[in-house]
Amino acid sequence: MSKQDLLSIVPLFILTSAAILILFSIAVKRNHKVIYGITTLSLLADIIFLAVAEGPATWTVEPLFIFDGFGKFNLGLILVTALAVTMLSYAYFEQREERKEEYYILLILATLGAGTLAISKHFISLFLGLEILSVSLYSMIAYLRKRERSDEGGIKYLIIAAFSSAFMLFGMALIYYTSGSMEFGAIGAYLSSLPELPIIMMAGFGFVVVGIGFKLGIVPFHMWTADVYEGAPLPVTSFIATVSKGGVVALLVRFYSQVNGYQYNSLVVIFTVLVIASMLVGNFLALRQHNVKRLLAYSSISHLGYILVAFIAGGSLGKEAVSFYLVAYFITTVGSFGILTYLSDKDRDAEWLDDFKGLFWKRPWTATSFSAMLLSLAGIPLTAGFVGKFYIVAAGVKGNTWLLVIMLVLNSAIGLFYYIRIIAIMCEKQGATDANPSTLRPSIYLISGFSVAVLTVALLWVGTFPEGLIGLIRSLLSP
Amino acid sequence: MILPGFIVSLMGGGILAWIASQKSLVLTRWISLLTVTVNLLGALVVWWQQPGVSSLWLLDYSIPWIPQFGISVHLAVDGLSLLMLLLTFFLGAIAVLISWKEIQNRVGLYHFCLLWVLAGITGVFLAMDLFLFFFFWEVMLIPMFFLIIIWGHENSRYAAFKFFIFTQASGLLMLVAILGLYFVNGNQTGNYTFDYFHLLEANIAPGVAMWLMLGFLAAFAVKLPVVPFHTWLPDAHSQAPTAGSLILAGLLLKTGAYGLLRFIVPLFRDQAMVIAPWAMAIGVFGIIYGAILAFSQTDLKRLVAYTSVSHMGFIMLGVFSFNELAAQGVVMQMITHGISTGALFILAGFIYERIHTRDITRMGGFWKSMPFLGACGLVFAMASLGLPGLGNFVAEFLTLVGAWQATHKFTIIATLGLVAATIYSLRILQKVFYGTQASATMLVDLSIRERFIMMALVVSIIWLGLFPQPILNTSKQPVKTILEVPDTARTKDKSMQIEIVSIQGKGGRYE
Amino acid sequence: MSNLLWLIPALPFAGSLILIVAGSKLPKKYVPLIGSGSVGVSAFITLLIGMEFITSESGSVIKQVLWQWIDVAGFSPAFGFHLDSLSLVFIFVITFVGFLIHVYSAEFMAEDEGYARFFAFLNLFVGSMLILVLADNLLLLYFGWEGVGLCSYLLIGFWYQEEKNGSAARKAFIITRVGDTAMAIGLFMIFKTMGTVNLVDIQGQATSVWTVGSYEVTLIALLLLGGAVGKSAQLPLQSWLPDAMAGPSPVSALIHAATMVTAGVYLIARTHVVFELAPTAQFVVGVLGAVTLLMAGFSALTQYDLKRVLAYSTISQIGYMFLALGIGAWSSAIFHFMIHAFFKALLFLAAGAVIMALHHEHDMFKMGGLRKKLPVIYWTFLIGAASLAALPLITAGFYSKDQILWLAWAGEKGNTWFFLAALVGAFITAIYTFRMVFLTFFGEEKTQVSHVPGSLINIPLIVLAVLSTGAGFIEVPHSLGHLQWFTDFLSPLLPITIIRPGIESTEWMIQLLAAGLSIGGAGLAYYFYGVRPSLHIQIKNAIPQVHNFLLKGWRFDSLYDWTFVKPFVYLSNVNKNDLVDWPFNALVTVAGFIHRLFAFTQSGILRWYLIGIVVGAILILTLGILI
Amino acid sequence: MTTIPAEYGLVLATVLFMLGLISLLIRRNIVFMLISVEIMLNAAGLAFIVAGSRWSQADGQVMFLFILTMAAAEVSVGLALILQIYHQLKTVNSDEASKMKG
Incomplete structure (x- = not known):
């Protein structure tokens, strides 16, 4: 291993060591604040390292990892999002009675897994990343183990994740069986020597798609999403919605482009069907949903569909669009769940629509940022979501995937309904009597509030002046 | 610099007004009134100083926004935009005034x-970059949505949703088309650019x-609205607060018309x-459908809304x-309809403030207590x-005279629409002002502020009816440019030209 | 002097504006001063300009362009006035009769709470009417045309608190608007072919643009005729006028007798070039006039309401004018217009005074014996009635109507049917006119007189009575001395009617016939209503259906009600909730249904979810293998 | 020495995989479901070994080791969760754990 190799995987090291450090720290003394500090600092350090570390534009750590612009970008995105989730977690868990400290270990490990996915170029690293992520998530989802729904979510996620992992592994085995390699590039090279996709290979791809589809929560592998989102503690939900999906999207894009999946009509058709189904089913499921967590879950299904529209459209613009939309979507999703977190009290999460009644008049700022988040999800200008959607439509139009573009437009229109419904409810005149549940010092909420504010500003900033972000993505993505 | 100034000042004024509301509501109202008035004066100054009708673009402002996509903040104003701006600020000021007590x-x-x-609408009228145009197109909806849903009437949620989803969904289709272009x-x-002027020269395959x-x-x-897509309008208009209806009818609908002229035709x-x-x-x-529906409505605002559909x-x-007469008629129609329908909504608002209903079956005889x-x-x-001497007549007559050059049968039907318009307009008068007053309570006639608003509208509609020429002069050059077939296009496709001729020829006979 | 032309319409407008803005605050005595004063000054200026016009060389016109109204792509009507002999006659009648009616109204309306409003509207009307007749282009004419329509609407519905007044006003406006629409289309056509709407240009260029009888010009003429029949209450758009009597009597006098309803006559006379190029259309004008004059005359025979008799009589008399226009007797039509304006205004004003005197009693059968109680009114009414019935030699109506009768017989475009219609019409006119007189002023007194009119009412009546008698002498037929001042005055503008050769000698026979018929009619009326009053009741009872049919104006209202109003209202009400909304709402319902369907799959059961994944896997594999 | 054709191994792995799949679908008991998943994972592992042997590489076996480790981790977490579920629902019937739906 060369020095550059080592240097490259420092981000992973930092996370690993942070996890170990927290373990030790817990062994010495349980202190939520300290652990929280360690987590935040290590994530920050990681981000800073990633930002300042110099090195070649692309560096591969054979055979497992590749550090190119796309990988770095996604890694960075995952780390930042993880940081944001951490920020939101503190107040949330501080209210709970469970032991809070191990959560951070799991969080860091899950981030590690997702990060690994983002830079992997080999089935083994893929598998490891995926499983580190998954296993951590099982525990995270069921973390508030006294809550029935938490456990239910955990077990559902576990069984389904393992089930789909099995599919994916079997698929990888089939691919390996045919091509003789587990490295994406080599598989691509093997395939390019063949006139068409061998049937076993095809089956392998199909099984891998099942696994990936599960993680992304696209139709028909989406059914767990709502239950898990609902059952999991809010910060975890936001983590699942963002980091875990982001890593897999990065992986999918890399894998697909390396094996050059665009040339296989059947794959394109499969994805097209899945994407259209995701958009439609997600939106229709969300349409009259009364539980905001579930609603956001269903909306995430359709949003993944939107992202994959750009993915199918392909090309450099498609890749950019995916990256950009991920950013926008992450900001928005973390922001939305952050607001839910912010509004949650000791006993239960703020998740029913009734909890938001008259929010505009009770907590105008919170409501305003939540509206901004929802409008961003709906793709309304002045928000990042709009530019993101614009980007995707641009990619779709450029790639001539008209069917998908039209479906996207149609679905955006359907989606409008349930987003603005929440806003409408927040505007309603009288609210339920506010029992003022915050039993903690207000200063604790400061962090959450601050994070939400930062996210809102970022949302609006990216929505109004996307130039910088687009420039960054372009510079990283262009070889 | 004055062009972005319009938009920024409105946005800034909005924020300022919001902040000021913590201290004093009167201050809030004055701030917003002042903001709009200053803008109105600014637009008037631009109008006053326009260097004759010869130059098409009066002002132009452009800075890059998202250079990666060739998107820039490109604002420009020609006569058409200028007129729309004047209308926007004029009705904007009135909207502030009618909200004073309401x-x-x-x-x-x-x-x-x-x-x-207002800022969004201003942006729509100024944007010369298609992305920017779309941006403003969508931006104006959100505050409108809030206006309807928060300050609207009893069924405002349904109306706001309908409005929002209709306009958004159609807007997205436009986004796709913009990107396609x-x-x-x-x-x-x-x-790769979204710049209007570059795209004008695009050579696109006909299909x-x-x-x-x-x-x-x-x-x-949808925005205009054209009949099968109009159903959001009666709901939105009738449920919105008075200023909301005014802006919807007076300005938002005009963005659709403006879009037709500015984008579709050229x-x-x-x-x-x-x-x-x-x-x-x-x-x-x-025209006919809206008029027939307007006749049967009992909700005054809904009735007026259907007249909008008709107009x-x-x-x-x-x-x-596709001729200058008709297009100039359209420009006039945009302005005069904005004023007249807006005024009808304001009247409905005034009545609502007094008797708390919009049901015309519970009105009547108001002439006695409220002659003004x-x-x-x-x-x-x-x-x-469409009584001559008032602005709408000029608009509709020009449109019809122009349309007659293109088609006979449609023009005849449209002219019959004038009869239908008579029927529903007189019904309003009959139900609201004629007859005997249902309730015994004496209603107060308009206050000074309300009189001022109405006088401003009355004077302007009469002025437009008697002296429309300054408006027509202002829009003359833009309209000509919009309709003019550029030289490149003329030689570009001979077969297409022939087809046009045959279409026109078809309309030329008496049918 | 001639550049004061604009003041003629401007003054009434100014008066109206003052009254609208400040009317409610002005002391009551200033209101009629402003109202009548403005029209009075206009009349005075008209007189001055008229003098100048007459003394200047014949054929000259006075033009005055105030400002360019619209100028778009060649469509450039100006706010410009054009005074020639035809307009002069009209503005003379409008301002003078208008002034007299204003004066009359000052007393007549004095008790009304809408005093200022009344004068404001009346002034507005006079202004619009003046614009109509002074306009130098068709669009400005249309401006005035619609303006008078508005005022007519406002004044019919002047007593707005009564539901039926409002309905009558609406009916008037809407029906005339139907005609206006036709006229507007005619305007479009004229502009398209001629590129101008200027009246002088049209007059000058028409013959070079169209050949006689061409399809296009006929269509244009018919469309213009459409406008004219609407405004002038001719068949088939006549049904609004009787209802329009809901307005105050001065309004009926000014608008629905003297001026506005003759706008159609003006329009056709003004565009006579077009009609001359379209003989078919011109013939239609004549036919409509002839039929209308008969139908309205028969209806007038049966009415109970004093004002409705006059209304039908107005329709009938305008029918005469149309008949005259139809046979190319242009100046006769205008002459009859003028005379009609005098006597019909007089009759309406007198009727108004009667009605006021009898506490708003309109029914003639409840009147009677008023000749002693209201002598001034009796005598003036009698003079007016005589003029209307065209009693020979002494009345102006005789001279004007005789001219039409004669030309219908002798004119190149005349024919026997026209002549017969006119003749029968004259007979009926005499009957219903004197039926009125006998019922109202003779017999026993049935209702107490409560209000004896004062001088402000009497003076206009007297002036009009003088005019109704004396004005006829400016145009005396051949057989009686041959005087043609009026025709000569109009002749540079309106061509003289050509008379079939070798027919002049029969003129005295025609006159004798007409005179005999009118006297006979009056006599018949005397027999029925003076000598044997029970007879007409017997007749009525013998043929009640016919009576009712005529009473209801040939049931045109029911016809239109069934063919237009009811279907429209039905259509409108049936679709009140906008059917177009239905598919959109259905879409919402369907979306909700799909939502429930999908939500059903989210059963919360783990195995269900697993099956979902398996199905997905199978789907993917199938797709992968199939494609 | 006669070698077993690689396809046979693959078929075996597939059959194993299907068995696991079917048993997963028909079982209600969460413990059995967990076991079924393990069978499926092992089937995948077998497939890896077959593939590795086909190409005479150690990679397949490496992968199998990872799969084993992962499966162990998964089972441990899974059993813990099942305990919790049993604690709350007094059953290990997966159909009972369906409080969240819609």
Whole structure:
């Protein structure tokens, strides 16, 4: 291993060591604040390292990892999002009675897994990343183990994740069986020597798609999403919605482009069907949903569909669009769940629509940022979501995937309904009597509030002046 | 610098008004009134100083925004935009004034929304970059949505949703079309840009162009609205607060008409000519359909809303007649309809403030207790039925004269729409002002502020009816440019030209 | 002097504006001063300009362009006035009769709470009417045309608190608007072919643009005729006028007798070039006139309401004018217009005074014996009635109507049917006119007189009575001395009617016939209503259906009600909730249904979810293998 | 020495995989479901070994080791969760754990 190799995987090291450090720290003394500090600092350090570390534009750590612009970008995105989730977690868990400290270990490990996915170029690293992520998530989802729904979510996620992992592994085995390699590039090279996709290979791809589809929560592998989102503690939900999906999207894009999946009509058709189904089913499921967590879950299904529209459209613009939309979507999703977190009290999460009644008049700022988040999800200008959607439509139009573009437009229109419904409810005149549940010092909420504010500003900033972000993505993505 | 100034000042004024509401509501109202008035004066100054009719673009402002996509903040004003700006600020000021007493809760937020709607509309009228245009197109909806849902009437949620989803969904189709245009042009010229002036020269294959045009048309047709897509309008108009209805009817609908003139005709001239008979047909159908529906409504605001549907049919007819007369008529129609229908909504608002109902079966005999209101109602009912001497007549007559050059049968039907307009307009007068007053309580006639508002509207509608020429002069050059077939297009496609001739020829006979 | 022309319409407008803005605050005595004063000054200026016009060389016109109204792509009507002999006659009648009616109204309306409003509207009307007749282009004419329509609407519905007044006003406006629409289309056509709407240009160029009898010009003429029949209450758009009597009597006098309803006559006379190029259309004008005059005359025979008799009589008399226009007797039509304006205004004003005197009693059968109680009114009414019935030699109506009768017989475009219609019409006119007189002023007194009119009412009546008698002498037929001042005055503008050769000698026979018929009619009326009053009741009872049919104006209202109003209202009400909304709402319902369907799959059961994944896997594999 | 054709191994792995799949679908008991998943994972592992042997590489076996480790981790977490579920629902019937739906 060369020095550059080592240097490259420092981000992973930092996370690993942070996890170990927290373990030790817990062994010495349980202190939520300290652990929280360690987590935040290590994530920050990681981000800073990633930002300042110099090195070649692309560096591969054979055979497992590749550090190119796309990988770095996604890694960075995952780390930042993880940081944001951490920020939101503190107040949330501080209210709970469970032991809070191990959560951070799991969080860091899950981030590690997702990060690994983002830079992997080999089935083994893929598998490891995926499983580190998954296993951590099982525990995270069921973390508030006294809550029935938490456990239910955990077990559902576990069984389904393992089930789909099995599919994916079997698929990888089939691919390996045919091509003789587990490295994406080599598989691509093997395939390019063949006139068409061998049937076993095809089956392998199909099984891998099942696994990936599960993680992304696209139709028909989406059914767990709502239950898990609902059952999991809010910060975890936001983590699942963002980091875990982001890593897999990065992986999918890399894998697909390396094996050059665009040339296989059947794959394109499969994805097209899945994407259209995701958009439609997600939106229709969300349409009259009364539980905001579930609603956001269903909306995430359709949003993944939107992202994959750009993915199918392909090309450099498609890749950019995916990256950009991920950013926008992450900001928005973390922001939305952050607001839910912010509004949650000791006993239960703020998740029913009734909890938001008259929010505009009770907590105008919170409501305003939540509206901004929802409008961003709906793709309304002045928000990042709009530019993101614009980007995707641009990619779709450029790639001539008209069917998908039209479906996207149609679905955006359907989606409008349930987003603005929440806003409408927040505007309603009288609210339920506010029992003022915050039993903690207000200063604790400061962090959450601050994070939400930062996210809102970022949302609006990216929505109004996307130039910088687009420039960054372009510079990283262009070889 | 004055062009971005318009938009920024409105946005800034909105924020300022919101902040000021913490201290004093009166201050909030004054801030927003002042902001709009200053803008109105600014626009008037631009109008005053315009260097004759010869130069098309009076002001131009451009800075890059998202250079990666060739998007810039490109604002420019020609006569057409200028007129629309004047209308926007004029009605904007009136909207602030009518809200003075009507809005008593969450005043700061209200004025914020109001000014931001105006900012969005201003942006739509100024944007010369298609992305920017779309941006503003969508931006104006959100504050409008809030205006309807927070300060609206009993069924405001349904109305707001309908409004929002209709306009958004159609807007997205336009986005797709804009992007299509962008890439078609970019692939051809290598210059990927959203700039209007560049895209004007795009050379698009007819089949593609048709689809692109339909995308644009979807957005404009819903906004205008054209008949099968009009159903959001009666709900939104009747549920919105008075200022909301005023802005909806007076300005928001005009963005659709403006879009037809600014984008559909110059960008997709040939395709627009192909669909012109259909477009005119549904326009004319809308005239009659809206008028018939208006007649049976019992909700005063809903009634007026349907008259809007009817009047907007003239715009479809005029735009797709492709001649200067009709197009100038359309421009006049945009302005005069904004004023007259806005005024009718304001009247409905005044009445609502007094008797707390919009049901015309519970009105009657108001002439006795509120003669001033009655006189104003008379003026605007007459404007609505196209009485000469009031601005709407000039608009509709020009449109019809122009349309006659293009099509006979549609023009005849549209002219019959004038009869229908008479029927519903007189019904308003009959039900509201004639007869005996149902309730025994004496109603107070308009206050000084209300009188001022009405006088401003009455004077302007009469002025437009008697001296429309300054307006027509201002819009003359832009309209000509929009209609003019550029030299390149003339030689570009001979067969298309022949087709146009045959279409026109078809309309030339007496049918 | 001639550049004061603009003041003629401007003054009434100014008066109206003052009254609208400040009317309610002005002391009551200033209101009629402003109202009548403005029209009075206009009349005075008209007199001055008229003098100048007459003394200047014949054929000259006075033009005055105030400002360019619209100028778009060649469509450039100006706000410009054009005074020639035809307009002069009209503005003379409008301002003078208008002034007299204003004066009359000052007393007549004095008790009404809408005093200022009344004068404001009346002034507005006079202004609009003046614009109509002074306009130098068709669009400005249309401006005035619609303006008078508005005022008519406002004044019919002047007593707005009564539901039926409002309905009558609406009916008037809407029906005339139907005609206006036709006229507007005619305007479009004229502009398209001629590129101008200027009246002088049209007059000058028409013959070079169209050949005689061409399809296009006929269509244009018919469309213009459409406008004219609407405004002038001719068949088939006549049904609004009787209802329009809901307005105050001065309004009926000014608008629905003297001026506005003759706008159609003006329009056709003004565009006579077009009609001359379209003989078919011109013939239609004549036919409509002839039929209308008969139908309205028969209806007038049966009415109970004093004002409705006059209304039908107005329709009938305008029918005469149309008949005259139809046979190319242009100046006769205008002459009859003028005379009609005098006597019909007189009759309406007198009727108004009667009605006021009898506490708003309109029914003639409840009147009677008023000749002693209201002598001034009796005598003036009698003079007016005589003029209307065209009693020979002494009345102006005789001279004007005789001219039409004669030309219908002798004119090149005349024919026997026209002549017969006119003749029968004259007979009926005499009957219903004197039926009125006998019922109202003779017999026993049935209702108490409560209000004896004062001088402000009497003076206008007297002036009009003088005019109704004396004005006829400016145009005396051949057989009686041959005087043609009026025709000569109009002749540079309106061509003289050509008379079939070798027919002049029969003129005295025609006159004798007409005179005999009118006297006979009056006598018949005397027999029925003076000598044997029970007879007409017997007749009525013998043929009640016919009576009712005529009473209801040939049931045109029911016809239109069934063919237009009811279907429209039905259509409107049936679609009140907008059917177009239905598919959109259905879409919402369907979306909700799909939502429930999908939500059903989210059963919360783990195995269900697993099956979902398996199904997905199978789907993917199938797709992958199939494609 | 006669070698077993690689396809046979693959078929075996597939059959194993299907068995696991079917048993997963028909079982209600969460413990059995967990076991079924393990069978499926092992089937995948077998497939890896077959593939590795086909190409005479150690990679397949490496992968199998990872799969084993992962499966162990998964089972441990899974059993813990099942305990919790049993604690709350007094059953290990997966159909009972369906409080969240819609």
